[in-house]
Amino acid sequence: MLLFFVYKITTFVLSNRVIMQIEKLYEIYKQFPSIFTDTRNIKESSIFFALKGANFNGNTFASQALESGARYVVVDEEEFVKGEQYILVEDVLKSLQELALYHRKQLTIPVVGITGTNGKTTSKELVYSVLSQQFRTYATQGNLNNHIGVPLTLLSIDSTYEVAIIEMGANHVGEIEFLANIACPTLGFITNVGKAHLEGFGSFEGVKKTKGELYDYLSQRGGTLFLQADNPHLVEMAAQREFSKIVKYGFTSTNDIVGKLLMANPYLSIAWKEGRKSETYEVYTQLTGSYNTENILAAIAVGLELGMTPSSINEGIANYIPKNNRSxxxxxxxxxxxxxxxxxxxxxxxxxxxxxxxxxxxxxxxxxxxxxxxxxxxxxxxxxxxxxxxxxxxxxxxxxxxxxxxxxxxxxxxxxxxxxxxxxxxxxxxxxxxxxxxxxxxxxxxxxxx
Missing domain, CATH: 3.90.190.20 (Mur ligase, C-terminal domain)
Known part of the structure; x- marks a missing residue:
C-alpha cells in the first residue's frame, strides 16, 4: 500500500516521557548513524527501526536488537517500551522517512535521481563507476529503491561523500513523486518507459505518468534533466514541462552527447563525442546487450555535467562489470x-x-x-x-x-x-x-x- 509523505515535524517520546522533536532524533542519529531494520544485521552502536510488515511486527524484536548491540530502538507500540533506549513514535516507517528527509536537507552535494522501466540498476551502477573515478560517491545498494530503501540509502550518506546516486522504483502511481520528495535530486533521468507493473499502473499511460513524476520534481525545483532525446516517449514527456537545463544524449547529431554502437558481439564497444565537437572517444565495455548503449551514454552525460574528463569517464565505463544476473x-x-x-x-x-x-x-x-x-x-x-x-x-x-x-x-x-x-x-x-x-x-x- 502506498504511503504518502506528510510534511510536518514529528514528535518523539522517550520512555521517560520527555517530548523530543525531529531535530533531537537527528542529534541522536548523528551520534549513532548506523540504521538497521533487521536484527540479523545489527551492528554495535546503531539504531534499530522496528518496521512492520504483512507477516511481522518489528516491535517484537526491539529488545533483541538492543541485546545485539543497538544503542537505541525506535518503536511505535508503547507496550514494548522498556527503558531509556526505547524511542516511542507514532509510526516507525514515517519516522524513518522524515528522518531521512531531514538528513537530506543537511546535504549540499549533487544528488542524481534515476528511474525508468528497464535499466535503472545498470544505469545507476554505470554512473557510480564513472563518478567514482573522481568523486567519493554513494549509490543505492542493491535494489533498495522503494519507500524503505530510499530513506535507508540517504541515511547512509555521511559528510565525506561528494555526490550521491539514488535509484527510485515504483509499481503504483504516485510512488516516484513520494520518493523524489525524500531524495530531493538535483539532477536526474528516466532510462525509458515500457509495459511493466501494469497491475499497479493500470496502463502504459499510468507508467508514463508515474515515471514522469521525476520530471515534475526536477522541473519544479530547477534541477538538471538528462534526456534520451531519440526516445519519443521521453521527449513527449519532457516537452510537457519546463526545465532550467536539459542535457540531451542519444544517437543523432542534434544531441549534446552523441553515441554510436561499434560492436555488440557479445560485449559492447561504443564511440561518442560531445555535440558538435569533432573529437571522438571509443570505449570497450564488459556489458552485453545493445540496449545498454543508451545507459552508457547517460553515464557519460552525468560525468561531463559534473566536470569529468572523457578519459576518466571512459575508464569508469570500461571498469564496470555487471552482476546480479543483469545482462x-x-x-x-x-x-x-x-x-x-x-x-x-x-x-x-x-x-x-x-x-x-x-x-x-x-x-x-x-x-x-x-x-x-x-x-x-x-x-x-x-x-x-x-x-x-x-x-x-x-x-x-x-x-x-x-x-x-x-x-x-x-x-x-x-x-x-x-x-x-x-x-x-x-x-x-x-x-x-x-x-x-x-x-x-x-x-x-x-x-x-x-
Whole structure:
C-alpha cells in the first residue's frame, strides 16, 4: 500500500516521557548513524527501526536488537517500551522517512535521481563507476529503491561523500513523486518507459505518468534533466514541462552527447563525442546487450555535467562489470549464458531477443520465463513475446511458466515450471543461451544445470 509523505515535524517520546522533536532524533542519529531494520544485521552502536510488515511486527524484536548491540530502538507500540533506549513514535516507517528527509536537507552535494522501466540498476551502477573515478560517491545498494530503501540509502550518506546516486522504483502511481520528495535530486533521468507493473499502473499511460513524476520534481525545483532525446516517449514527456537545463544524449547529431554502437558481439564497444565537437572517444565495455548503449551514454552525460574528463569517464565505463544476473555473461564448463533474469517485462524481453538475434554464435538457445505483474495484459503480452521469438528462428526455443503455457503449441518447447525446464535442458552443451524471466521464476536454478 502506498504511503504518502506528510510534511510536518514529528514528535518523539522517550520512555521517560520527555517530548523530543525531529531535530533531537537527528542529534541522536548523528551520534549513532548506523540504521538497521533487521536484527540479523545489527551492528554495535546503531539504531534499530522496528518496521512492520504483512507477516511481522518489528516491535517484537526491539529488545533483541538492543541485546545485539543497538544503542537505541525506535518503536511505535508503547507496550514494548522498556527503558531509556526505547524511542516511542507514532509510526516507525514515517519516522524513518522524515528522518531521512531531514538528513537530506543537511546535504549540499549533487544528488542524481534515476528511474525508468528497464535499466535503472545498470544505469545507476554505470554512473557510480564513472563518478567514482573522481568523486567519493554513494549509490543505492542493491535494489533498495522503494519507500524503505530510499530513506535507508540517504541515511547512509555521511559528510565525506561528494555526490550521491539514488535509484527510485515504483509499481503504483504516485510512488516516484513520494520518493523524489525524500531524495530531493538535483539532477536526474528516466532510462525509458515500457509495459511493466501494469497491475499497479493500470496502463502504459499510468507508467508514463508515474515515471514522469521525476520530471515534475526536477522541473519544479530547477534541477538538471538528462534526456534520451531519440526516445519519443521521453521527449513527449519532457516537452510537457519546463526545465532550467536539459542535457540531451542519444544517437543523432542534434544531441549534446552523441553515441554510436561499434560492436555488440557479445560485449559492447561504443564511440561518442560531445555535440558538435569533432573529437571522438571509443570505449570497450564488459556489458552485453545493445540496449545498454543508451545507459552508457547517460553515464557519460552525468560525468561531463559534473566536470569529468572523457578519459576518466571512459575508464569508469570500461571498469564496470555487471552482476546480479543483469545482462551478465557467464561461461560455464559447457555453455555460454547471458544471465538476464533479475527482472523481465514486455519491452525488456523484446530488447533481449533483438540482442540475441544479432550475436554471432553457432548454437543459440533462448529460454524465457513468465513476466509478472502485467495484469489484464498478461495474456496478450506473453503471446507477443512468443511470436517475436519464433520470428527470429533460434536453434532451440523454450518457454517456462503458466502464462507462456497458455499459448502452448508444437513450434516450441513449453514447461509449466522451472524444475521441469531444468530437467529438459540439463544435457545442453556448446550453446550460447539466453536466460530471461521475472525474478520470481527463479531462473538461477536453470543456470546451475547449464
Amino acid at each position: 551478465q555473461i557467464t561461461k560455464t564448463s559447457r555453455n555460454t549464458v547471458v544471465a538476464d533474469f533479475y527482472n523481465a517485462n514486455a519491452s525488456s524481453m523484446a530488447a533481449a531477443l533483438d540482442n540475441m538475434q544479432v550475436l554471432t554464435a553457432e548454437h543459440k538457445v533462448v529460454i524465457l520465463g513468465d513476466m509478472f505483474e502485467l495484469g489484464d495484459e498478461a495474456f496478450e503480452e506473453h503471446k507477443n513475446v512468443i511470436l517475436k521469438a519464433k520470428a527470429l528462428h533460434f536453434e532451440r526455443l523454450i518457454f517456462v511458466g503458466k502464462e507462456f503455457c497458455k499459448h502452448q503449441d508444437e513450434e516450441a518447447e513449453f514447461y509449466k515450471t522451472t524444475e521441469e525446464a531444468a530437467t529438459a535442458i540439463s544435457s545442453l552443451h556448446d550453446s550460447f543461451i539466453l536466460l530471461k524471466a521475472s525474478r520470481g521464476m527463479a531462473f538461477e536454478r536453470l543456470l546451475e544445470v547449464l
